[in-house]
Amino acid sequence: MSVDLSRRSLLFGRKPAQEPVNVFRPPWANERFTDICTRCAECITVCPSQVIVKGDAGFPEIDYKYGECTFCGECRDVCQPKALSAEDPWHRHVQIGAQCIAYSGVDCRVCGEVCDTAAIKFALQVGTVAQPQLNIDACTGCGACMTSCPTAAIQMLQAK
Ligand code: SF4
Ligand code: SF4
Ligand code: SF4
Structure with missing residues (x-):
């Protein structure tokens, strides 16, 4: 046919x-x-x-x-035709945007709590709540933090 x-x-x-x-x-x-x-x-x-x-x-x-x-x-x-056969899973990482409520003084650490690689840590700040600090090199691009963020403040970026 x-x-x-x-x-x-x-x-x-x-x-x-x-x-x-x-x-x-x-x-x-x-x-x-x-x-x-x-x-x-x-x-x-x-x-x-x-x-x-x-x-x-x-x-x-x-x-x-x-x-x-x-x-x-x-x-x-x-995947039979081996379309998923690259050496590395991918090259991507997140960025934290202005919608993050910690930047507005609300104590939120959800993204850090769900990150298995501790790519997001929280640094104590004088006069406000702890602020998220992202280590791009430790981010695997898994997306756990994106799904968990209450304000959709986290975006994924292709890294190359
Ligand atoms: S989960 Fe979202 S709102 Fe909360 S600290 Fe992380 S980026 Fe900010
Ligand atoms: S994408 Fe995954 S590894 Fe990267 S910061 Fe979010 S939870 Fe951590
Ligand atoms: S969780 Fe990730 S690696 Fe596992 S099947 Fe889904 S996309 Fe593939």
Whole structure:
């Protein structure tokens, strides 16, 4: 049976000519991810944290509003065409924005409490509450702090 390419395009959408900067692929995404990924959605199904969603053109991406990545490796292991085969999971880290309520004098340390790598610590300040201090080198980009922040003050950045 011949494949109707125009219909296939309608079903799956066109792959992006270039990776958008604000799209966060699953961990260990190959540099040629959109060439290799077949959009089978197996990684979406298998992720115990349910943080992988179907993004533009059906390609999987991480949506941190659903939780954190634990780097369990199940998405990588299930991917048959080896689209998740890079050496490192990814190069990304968070930044803390102006909406952080600690900057306004409200005592909040939630992000530091959930960070397994202690990438966010709190420094005592004279005349106000302890302020968050981020160590970018220690941040794995897991997203636990983003999900937990009560004011959505934390954003993820691609690091290269
Ligand atoms: S490593 Fe585990 S938690 Fe992270 S995206 Fe893959 S399946 Fe989900
Ligand atoms: S959890 Fe959010 S509001 Fe609270 S200290 Fe961290 S960044 Fe600020
Ligand atoms: S993304 Fe993960 S490792 Fe980085 S600061 Fe947040 S909780 Fe810590």
